Amino acid sequence: MPRGAAFTLIELLVTIAILAILAGLLSTAIAKAQGKAQGLGCLGNARQLSLAWALYAADNAEHLPYNLGGSDTSRGIALKRDYNWVNNIMSWELDPDNTNVTFVTKGNFAAYANRTAAIYRCPADRALSEIQKQAGWTARVRSYSMNAMVGDAGDNSLWGTNVFNPEYKQFLKATDIERPTEIFVFLDEHPDSINDGYFLNRVDDAEWIDLPASYHNGAANFTFADGHAQGHRWILRATTPPARPDAAALPLAVAATQRADFDWVVQRTSVAALPVVPQAKP
Numbered sequence: 001m002p003r004g005a006a007f008t009l010i011e012l013l014v015t016i017a018i019l020a021i022l023a024g025l026l027s028t029a030i031a032k033a034q035g036k037a038q039g040l041g042c043l044g045n046a047r048q049l050s051l052a053w054a055l056y057a058a059d060n061a062e063h064l065p066y067n068l069g070g071s072d073t074s075r076g077i078a079l080k081r082d083y084n085w086v087n088n089i090m091s092w093e094l095d096p097d098n099t100n101v102t103f104v105t106k107g108n109f110a111a112y113a114n115r116t117a118a119i120y121r122c123p124a125d126r127a128l129s130e131i132q133k134q135a136g137w138t139a140r141v142r143s144y145s146m147n148a149m150v151g152d153a154g155d156n157s158l159w160g161t162n163v164f165n166p167e168y169k170q171f172l173k174a175t176d177i178e179r180p181t182e183i184f185v186f187l188d189e190h191p192d193s194i195n196d197g198y199f200l201n202r203v204d205d206a207e208w209i210d211l212p213a214s215y216h217n218g219a220a221n222f223t224f225a226d227g228h229a230q231g232h233r234w235i236l237r238a239t240t241p242p243a244r245p246d247a248a249a250l251p252l253a254v255a256a257t258q259r260a261d262f263d264w265v266v267q268r269t270s271v272a273a274l275p276v277v278p279q280a281k282p
Contacts, residue, residue, distance in 0.1 A: 039216035042122040042143075043229050046186050049119060049144060050223035052112035053085075053185055057174040064174060065109045067151030069164075069198035078196035082106040085151070086120070086197040090140055092129035092245045098140045120144060124215035127191035127243040143213065145189045145199035149270040150177075150225070153198075161273055165203045168270040171225075180225035184268045187222045188213040192241070192248040203266045206254040212265065214240035222268075234261045 056065050065085040070076025080087045087106060088097040097103075101117035104110050113119060122143035132140075149162055150171045156163050157170040171177050189199055190211040199210045212220040212232075218240050219233040234240050238254075239261040241247040254262045 038122070038124040039219070039221070039231060042124060042188055042216065043221045043231065045119040045122065046144060046188065046221050046223045047227075047229045048116075049113060049186050050227060050229065052109060052114075053146075054174070054227060055112045056109055059112075060108075062173040062175045064151040064172060066107075066154065067146045067148065067198060068154045069148055069156050069196060069200055078198055081154075083108060084197070085109040085146060086142065088142060089196055090142060090191075090194045092132065094131060094135055098132070099137060101141055103141075117141060122188045122213065122215060122221075125188070125191060125213070125243070127245075129245045140191075142197070143188045143191070143194065144186050145194060145197045145210070146186055147184050147269055148198050148200040150183065150185050164200055165270060167273055168203050169273045171270070174225070177225045178271070181228065182268055183225045183270070184222045184265075185225055188215065188220050190214070190241070190248055191243050192245060193250055201262075201266060201269065203269055206256070206259060206262065208248075208250060208252040208254065208262065211239070211241075211248050211250060211252070213243070215243060224268075232264065236261050 053065060057063065066081070066083055068078040068081055068084045070078050077089060078084065080089065084107060086103055086109075088100070088103045089095070090098060104113065104115045104117045104120070120142045121139065125143040126139045128137055128140070148156075149165060149168060152172055153162055153170060157172065160170065160172075162168065162170045169176065171183065174180075177183050187199060190213045193208075193211040201207070201209050212234070214220060214234055216231060217233065219231045221229060221231050223229040236258050238252070238258060241249075
């Protein structure tokens with residue numbers, strides 16, 4: 001080989017460094033593309049649930065699907081009822097509800113969702129506990145919940161308002177929602193928050209009871225009563241704990257200077273209920 005035709009050690013090291021940088025840039029681009037695709041898939045799933053919600057109302061004189069929650073406690077969990085929009089309870093244990101897709105065969109709502117289990121889970125949601133991983137699980141079956149102020153909440157809305165937010169309107173019928181572009185129906189919920197399908201926060205309390213997800217570059221997907229869907233990116237670190245067990249430490253008090261994300265959600269949860277005017281005696 002002629003003198004000078006071979007790479008020097010310095011040239012070889014520079015070439016390796018350039019290749020490593022290019023590989024890093026490529027892997028970052030692939031990860032971003034995958035994340036974007038998962039975000040779009042999640043938004044599509046939420047849209048399909050929202051369409052099922054609207055079709056149910058159209059077929060039932062505008063009455064909204066049952067959306068049952070637990071008792072009036074900070075972390076009450078709904079009792080399982082087949083007529084609820086979902087009847088499974090997510091946990092970090094080996095409970096069969098976490099993987100059993102038969103919930104899509106039950107209840108009045110399921111038929112409108114075409115009894116398709118895949119649309120109930122965000123593609124980015126693969127959060128599992130250690131015992132679930134050891135059992136060979138790949139994911140739990142549900143990532144979405146419904147706004148607790150939307151739908152018939154059973155005993156929690158027996159008297160027309162919600163026991164958790166008695167000063168605010170419980171939307172029992174689609175026609176009750178005067179500003180449908182502003183009231184959310186479904187969202188992807190944080191995996192350490194999701195249990196039943198009832199996404200609850202007390203509107204007047206600065207405290208997260210349930211927490212939105214942040215799978216999509218710090219954002220969650222929401223659908224609204226008019227049918228549109230959108231992602232919303234959180235601006236505060238406390239709103240985006242890791243997607244793993246025991247990460248959210250709920251209920252979580254919100255500091256007065258850290259209310260931006262909480263206020264965004266509660267402003268789209270409900271509206272103030274009209275005061276009840278006493279009827280004059282004849």
